[in-house]
Amino acid sequence: MSTNTLARRGSGRSSDKAFHLATLAAGCLILVVLFSVAAFLLVQSIPAFQAQAEEVTGGAGFWSYIWPIVIGTLIAAAIAMALATPVGIFVALFISHFAPRRLALGFGYLIDLLAAIPSVIYGAWGYIFLAPLLTTAYDWLAANLGWIPVFAGPASQTGRTMLTAGIVLAVMVLPIITALTREIFLQTPKLHEEAALAMGATQWEMIKMAVLPFARPGIISAAMLGLGRALGETMAIALVLSPGALTASLIQSGNQTIAAEIALNFPEAYNLRLSELIAAGLVLFVITLAVNMLARWVISRHKEFSGAN
Amino acid sequence: MSKRISVKDLNVFYGDFKAVEDVTLDIAPRSVTAFIGPSGCGKSTFLRTLNRMHEVIPGARVEGDVLLDGDNLYGPGVDPVTVRSRIGMVFQRANPFPTMSIRDNVLAGVKLNNKRISSSDADDLVERSLRGANLWKEVKDRLQKPGSGLSGGQQQRLCIARAIAVEPEVILMDEPCSALDPISTMAIEDLIAELEKDYTVVIVTHNMQQAARVSERTAFFNIAGAGEPGRLIEYSDTTDIFNNPREKSTEDYVSGRFG
Numbered sequence: 029m030s031t032n033t034l035a036r037r038g039s040g041r042s043s044d045k046a047f048h049l050a051t052l053a054a055g056c057l058i059l060v061v062l063f064s065v066a067a068f069l070l071v072q073s074i075p076a077f078q079a080q081a082e083e084v085t086g087g088a089g090f091w092s093y094i095w096p097i098v099i100g101t102l103i104a105a106a107i108a109m110a111l112a113t114p115v116g117i118f119v120a121l122f123i124s125h126f127a128p129r130r131l132a133l134g135f136g137y138l139i140d141l142l143a144a145i146p147s148v149i150y151g152a153w154g155y156i157f158l159a160p161l162l163t164t165a166y167d168w169l170a171a172n173l174g175w176i177p178v179f180a181g182p183a184s185q186t187g188r189t190m191l192t193a194g195i196v197l198a199v200m201v202l203p204i205i206t207a208l209t210r211e212i213f214l215q216t217p218k219l220h221e222e223a224a225l226a227m228g229a230t231q232w233e234m235i236k237m238a239v240l241p242f243a244r245p246g247i248i249s250a251a252m253l254g255l256g257r258a259l260g261e262t263m264a265i266a267l268v269l270s271p272g273a274l275t276a277s278l279i280q281s282g283n284q285t286i287a288a289e290i291a292l293n294f295p296e297a298y299n300l301r302l303s304e305l306i307a308a309g310l311v312l313f314v315i316t317l318a319v320n321m322l323a324r325w326v327i328s329r330h331k332e333f334s335g336a337n
Numbered sequence: 338m339s340k341r342i343s344v345k346d347l348n349v350f351y352g353d354f355k356a357v358e359d360v361t362l363d364i365a366p367r368s369v370t371a372f373i374g375p376s377g378c379g380k381s382t383f384l385r386t387l388n389r390m391h392e393v394i395p396g397a398r399v400e401g402d403v404l405l406d407g408d409n410l411y412g413p414g415v416d417p418v419t420v421r422s423r424i425g426m427v428f429q430r431a432n433p434f435p436t437m438s439i440r441d442n443v444l445a446g447v448k449l450n451n452k453r454i455s456s457s458d459a460d461d462l463v464e465r466s467l468r469g470a471n472l473w474k475e476v477k478d479r480l481q482k483p484g485s486g487l488s489g490g491q492q493q494r495l496c497i498a499r500a501i502a503v504e505p506e507v508i509l510m511d512e513p514c515s516a517l518d519p520i521s522t523m524a525i526e527d528l529i530a531e532l533e534k535d536y537t538v539v540i541v542t543h544n545m546q547q548a549a550r551v552s553e554r555t556a557f558f559n560i561a562g563a564g565e566p567g568r569l570i571e572y573s574d575t576t577d578i579f580n581n582p583r584e585k586s587t588e589d590y591v592s593g594r595f596g
């Protein structure tokens with residue numbers, strides 16, 4: 029009997045199979061973990077959803093309990109993003125397109141260093157150093173811009189306010205946004221940069237014409253990653269913010285975020301209180317998921333012009 | 338509109354490395370001039386010094402003068418940005434902006450000059466430039482589609498349309514056909530023949546038949562060896578370079594003995 033010389037022989041086949049199985053197992057593992065976390069969240073939060081209104085913290089049902097801290101979470105994240113995104117983009121542009129090479133390198137290391145600082149240290153820095161420093165600024169804001177609701181006085185005398193918390197969050201997400209956008213700016217095809225320069229674009233015009241449009245999806249992704257961190261950040265908020273009821277003013281104490289609420293109350297919580305906090309965690313999870321899906325949608329809307337085709 | 342380029346004693350350096358040495362030549366307006374020579378002899382480097390695009394590369398610098406109808410590109414107070422808006426460039430690989438529509442690509446350079454161009458003027462300019470680049474018929478129904486969806490040859494013509502939309506005085510082309518198929522190459526060559534009526538065109542090419550077909554004047558560059566600077570060996574009418582070269586190395590190169 030003649031053997032077919034085209035038939036595959038040897039170990040190549042079986043190692044291929046092993047590799048295939050390993051990747052399959054890894055994929056399944058992710059699904060299992062994800063499923064068990066989701067199931068845990070859902071099952072444990074059911075009592076909070078089903079409880080009588082007066083049994084829940086605040087005495088008016090779960091949704092009345094959760095919505096002020098949802099708003100607080102969004103405010104803190106919004107302040108952080110409003111500050112960190114533009115600054116992060118400009119720092120990244122400076123590193124990638126303006127700074128001399130050696131300075132850019134040093135700056136890059138500095139940013140990576142910032143990203144490596146644990147959040148509890150940022151929290152302590154915000155609480156001990158930044159908050160007292162900002163009290164004079166808050167007094168000034170209350171006196172001069174107090175007619176705007178977000179700056180309504182009397183300003184907090186400790187400085188442990190939503191605005192301080194938002195600024196600390198901004199400092200924490202800044203390295204994420206900077207590091208990621210820098211990578212993307214550096215990947216801008218030379219071809220397109222030269223196309224812009226060759227028709228008489230200044231450096232800044234070239235950036236608007238070639239770099240930023242190319243980096244757009246990446247900037248959105250970077251901002252979303254930063255937002256994810258800002259939404260979920262626990263320690264820094266727990267240390268910096270002196271929490272309280274929802275207030276419009278960002279320079280008074282008050283407001284709370286979901287993550288800090290969970291962290292501060294978890295140690296003493298049991299039964300229904302525990303279920304409330306886990307349900308709060310579920311709400312945070314849903315918010316983060318929604319943000320990520322929104323980002324994907326925004327990115328995919330411009331696919332045709334992304335240069336990927 | 339079309340202007341004369343006079344290069345005097347030009348040396349080009351990358352850091353300490355002298356890439357091009359002592360080039361002096363004159364390029365007539367409304368003509369096509371071809372630069373030929375073996376790879377690495379400094380054709381691209383020299384071409385880029387004609388609109389100061391070499392300055393994009395850190396460490397690159399020149400000594401000598403380049404005059405555009407008597408105005409020194411390297412004179413004090415001359416902004417490279419201005420130079421480049423008057424002397425356009427087309428690259429080896431077509432590089433339309435992928436995030437822009439075909440229309441916006443054509444208008445990209447015009448909008449740079451902060452001209453608040455009216456929509457109807459812009460329409461006219463887009464049509465005129467695309468017609469000038471022999472691309473209008475192919476794209477007129479999809480001006481809002483991304484430029485990156487076109488074929489390679491069409492993309493290159495889009496880049497030419499973008500370059501001529503700002504009405505430059507000179508158009509520099511660095512091997513504009515080397516990534517294209519023969520049909521697209523022919524389309525570009527036809528286009529170059531038409532551009533010559535209005536512009537000073539300088540084209541670097543690897544393809545000697547192409548130089549012979551499109552140019553009136555040809556400059557042959559060569560290097561003595563690795564690490565040596567490129568030099569201008571011979572510059573004269575294209576027919577002379579190909580049929581009656583003065584230098585032995587020119588003859589060797591055009592007859593395919595090296596390069």
Ligand SMILES: Nc1ncnc2c1ncn2[C@@H]1O[C@H](COP(=O)(O)OP(=O)(O)O)[C@@H](O)[C@H]1O
Binds near residue numbers: 374375377379382383
């Ligand atoms: N960006 C650069 N940095 C340093 N040297 C370069 C650079 N570009 C080109 N060179 C060198 O300059 C010489 C001429 O290159 P180039 O102008 O690209 O030649 P050609 O276009 O004729 O093939 C070569 O020796 C090349 O290695």
Ligand SMILES: [Mg+2]
Binds near residue numbers: 381
């Ligand atoms: Mg070249």
